[in-house]
Every structure is written in C-alpha cells, then in structure tokens.
Amino acid sequence: MRIAVGRRGGAGRLTVPPRRRDAGVSWWRDAGTSPWWRGAAAVAAGALPAFAFPAPSLWWWAYVALVPWMLLIRTAPTGRRAALDGWLGGIGFMLAVHHWLMPSLHVFIVLLAALLGALWAPWGPLVRLMLAGAPSRARAWAALAVVPSGWLMVELVRSWEGLGGPWGLLGASQWQVPAVLRVASLGGVWLVTLLVVAVNTAVVLLVSVRALRVQAVAGIAVCALAVGAAAWWAPAPRPSGQVRVAVVQPGVIDGAGGAERRFARGEELTRGLAGRADVDLVVWGESSVGTDLSARPEYTARLSALSRQVGAEVLVNVDARRADRPGIYKSSVLVGPRGTTGDRYDKMRLVPFGEYVPFRSVLGWATSVGKAAQEDRRRGDRPVVMTVGESPGQRGLRLGPLVCFESAFPDMSRHLVRGGAQLLVAQSATSTFQDSWAPGQHASLAALRAAETGRPVAHATLTGVSAVYGPDGGRVGAPLGTDRSGAEVYEVPLAGATTPYVRFGDWAVYAALAVLAGLGAVGTARAVRRRPAPGTPVPPARTARGSRVRPGR
Structure with missing residues (x-):
C-alpha cells in the first residue's frame, strides 16, 4: 500500500489515495464490458430456447428463455453492438435447435448457423430501441407488440424452404399445452409465437425497469387472459x-x-x-x-x-x-x-442438403464434408x-x-x-x-x-x-x-x-407486418417533424459550460 503525505492535513499526516475505479471489480462485471465475453454470452443466451423443445420439452421455459438474450441486447451501447448481439444470439439459437445435424453436416453447420443467424441482426436494434434505458409507459406497451412482431418476421423469412424451413419455431414448443393449441386453431403457430415472445418481453420489463413493473405484470396478465379466452371461445372440433x-x-x-x-x-x-x-x-x-x-x-x-x-x-x-x-x-x-x-x-x-444441394455449383463441396445428397x-x-x-x-x-x-x-x-x-x-x-x-x-x-x-x-x-x-x-x-x-x-x-386458421390463414403474420409498418411510420413522422425548415438559422453550438461559440472566434 502506497503512503503519501497529505496536503491539507499538515506535515506528517498519512493518507491513503483512493483505489482506481476499476480495481477489484469482479470478473463477471469485466465480462459484461469485454466484447469477447459479451459475444460469448450472446451465443449462450441465444441457445437457451432449445430446452423448450423435445427431448427436454420444457414448454414453460419458452416464456422466459429469451429474457437473458434480450437483457443483454437492451444494454448494448450502440445499435451496431445490438445488431451484433442479435446475430451472435441467432447463431447460438440455430446451433442449439439443429445440433442433431452435426454428424451429417460437420463443420458446414457452423457456416449455415452464421448465415441464418444474421436474420436476427435487425431484431437486436429493434429490441434496444424499445427496451433500452427506462422506457415510457407508452413505449413499454408498444414493445409488447413490436418486439414479438420483429421476432415473427425472422421466423417467417427462415421458414422459406431454401433456408431450411420452419423447424424450431418458438410457438411449436407449446405442442403439449391444450389451451395454447386452441390459440393455434385461431392463428396458427404464428399467433402462438407472438404470444410467447410477448410474455418474454413483459418479463424483461419486469426485472429491468422498476417503474414499469405494474405495466409488465399487466402485460403478462393480458397474455394469460388471451389464452383463456381462446380456450373458451375458439370453436371445438365437431x-x-x-x-x-x-x-x-x-x-x-x-x-x-x-x-x-x-x-x-x-x-x-x-x-x-x-x-x-x-x-x-x-x-x-x-x-x-x-x-x-x-x-x-x-x-x-x-x-x-x-x-x-x-x-x-x-x-x-x-x-x-x-x-x-x-x-x-x-x-x-x-x-x-x-x-x-x-x-x-x-x-x-x-x-436442403439432405435431398438436394442448393446452388450445387457453388455449395457442392458440402458433399465431401458431410452426408449431403449426392x-x-x-x-x-x-x-x-x-x-x-x-x-x-x-x-x-x-x-x-x-x-x-x-x-x-x-x-x-x-x-x-x-x-x-x-x-x-x-x-x-x-x-x-x-x-x-x-x-x-x-x-x-x-x-x-x-x-x-x-x-x-x-x-x-x-x-x-x-x-x-x-x-x-x-x-x-x-x-x-x-x-x-x-x-x-x-x-x-x-x-x-x-378452424379460423384454415378459414382466414396467416392473419397473425399480416398483423405483425402492420405493427412494424406502424412503427416505421411513427419514426418517419418524428424525423420529418424534427427536421428544420429550409432557411431556418441553425442555433450556435454551446461549449461544455453553456457559453456560445461565436463564428470566427
């Protein structure tokens, strides 16, 4: 320990200088600030939803499985970092849900996970936009619709046959819950996915923003009531x-x-x-x-x-x-x-790869490293x-x-x-x-x-x-x-x-698209309103102490 002579205490007075701000910080806090540790945490958090599917089949886990990933994203310092957290979490999700393909695809599955994981890159900034800091009540309620809609768009895109198909849709984890299956009869697995992600979003607000706990609990209650209403109202098979x-x-x-x-x-x-x-x-x-x-x-x-x-x-x-x-x-x-x-x-x-090789002229080498279709x-x-x-x-x-x-x-x-x-x-x-x-x-x-x-x-x-x-x-x-x-x-x-789903089809997907379109319209309107009119003088910049900086000085 270093000993110094105090300036105000007179000669001979001993003082101990304060510790550096980062000294003695525990390793887990360092992990939160290190980009490498943060990246590893994103991959691990993205893999957690896999336990909601068979064989573990922990259906209840699906309602909180996204919480660690979303909590990490909401603390991202920039939108670019949030996009990276979304991408890395997507890689973890794809690897975990499709891990049983490793004996067939070997190292190629890592490349596929990296490509498909990029679909979650836009979802990261969306989560940060809606949940970062201390959201207002209006933004918190909007997040319960916007965040699930963004997730559903990822599932919709990756459900294309050429990208592997709709395997591991989050709503599919609820296959053994009778009340939630009635929700599927109304809007398909897409509506179930929206419900599951909405509950995850409400839990994130509950544990991260003390001022919004009432709204978060109310959001969870609304989701539970929606399931109960669907189980009661949805027409039963005749x-x-x-x-x-x-x-x-x-x-x-x-x-x-x-x-x-x-x-x-x-x-x-x-x-x-x-x-x-x-x-x-x-x-x-x-x-x-x-x-x-x-x-x-x-x-x-x-x-x-x-x-x-x-x-x-x-x-x-x-x-x-x-x-x-x-x-x-x-x-x-x-x-x-x-x-x-x-x-x-x-x-x-x-x-894909099991019965045909997409773009065989480019990806045909996959047959030499795995069991892809010859x-x-x-x-x-x-x-x-x-x-x-x-x-x-x-x-x-x-x-x-x-x-x-x-x-x-x-x-x-x-x-x-x-x-x-x-x-x-x-x-x-x-x-x-x-x-x-x-x-x-x-x-x-x-x-x-x-x-x-x-x-x-x-x-x-x-x-x-x-x-x-x-x-x-x-x-x-x-x-x-x-x-x-x-x-x-x-x-x-x-x-x-x-069933209503057979009659009306993928209306839940169109509703999610409408939510995201509404978000885009609101953002555009705010940007236009903040833009200064042509010819409006720009106020002079201020220094840190508030004094004006005059041109030419």
Missing part, C-alpha cells in the same frame, strides 16, 4: 365419426440389402394385422419402398396381397428413380387389393388429396399425404384441408438422427398441424417416433418410440368443423 389407422414401424435395419429387408419387415408387421382389428388404412413410413412400383410389378403384387389380407388399403412411400420420367422422387402411393389405385403424391418441398431429388408440382375405401354408394375417407419435413409447413396442411382432406398423414424417416432430439421434435409438429386445421394427423416413421394426434392436437394412444419395431392400430376421431 366429431364426425372415427377411423381405424394402423401405423407400421419396421425399426432400425442396417447393413447390406437394407431396402429389401425393410420391405420384408413391413410385410411381416402388416400381415400380423390380419384378423386382429378392423383396420381402415395401413400407413408405412417414408422410403419404405426402395423401388419404383411401375417398374417392379412383383412389389405391387406383394402389397396388393397384404391389402387383401388386412382388408384395408396400404399407403406406402416410394424413394426411387421413376420409370416414366427422369430423376429420383419421393412419392406417397396408395395400394389396394387390385394394385395401385392411381393416387400418387410426389414430395414438393425437399430438405444427387438432387425431383419435386412434385401439386398437392394431392386421395380417397380411401371408396365403394359404390359410399364415400370414402379423404386423405392428405405429407412427406417428411413437409409436416413443418403450416400452409401445406392448411391447403390440404381446404381441398377436402379429413385425415392428414405425414410419412417420415429420421433414422439418420435416431439417438438425437430430432425424432421427438418431428413427431411433435403433428400436434400443431392437427390443432391448426382441426383434422387428425398420423405421423408414421420407419424407426420412430410414430404418433397420432386428434383434431384438437391431443395425442391418440401411445406413440411408437425409437426403440420399437411393430404395428399399432389407433382409433382416430374425425372432425368436420373448419
């Missing part, structure tokens, strides 16, 4: 009968001849349904048939024999090169006692509604097929229902990611699609998780997990009512 659907899950089959052995296992499991139950439809998973049925009539004959034995048509999925046109297609094909019925749906939306699959050109069990004088069941991650797109199931589908069937295969969170996440999407459309959804996979959900999004029966190989029959309730 029962219109039931159908017995059998889901066939062969399980993990590796090694040489896997396609043929998988087909044989599907035959064995389907044959076991004969006499066991009065089945109306048998569903196999994605890529359950590895050859084109028109080129191999013996496979069609085997499937037709199964249909006769069980007394129901079989919906299979063919992953093969077509005989009647060039290229490989993934197709849902309905087979009856007399062969294929003529109903065929070719998958329209393909998985050859692009071909696309179908239209959705198809099939008819099952139709007979003279009796109308059959109207079926809307989806393949793999098409079940993640709200618009596809909505269009099928508008086309008359009574039952939605998603055929999937997530065997590549068998021991990850992916199978559970994929199966949970069916609950959202069921609640949005008011139609039951059967999610059939090769290796699990296979599950069936009723028209209200509630689970029907027990799912077939990733450790199962078997066939299960589900008594699936049908419904005839049309």
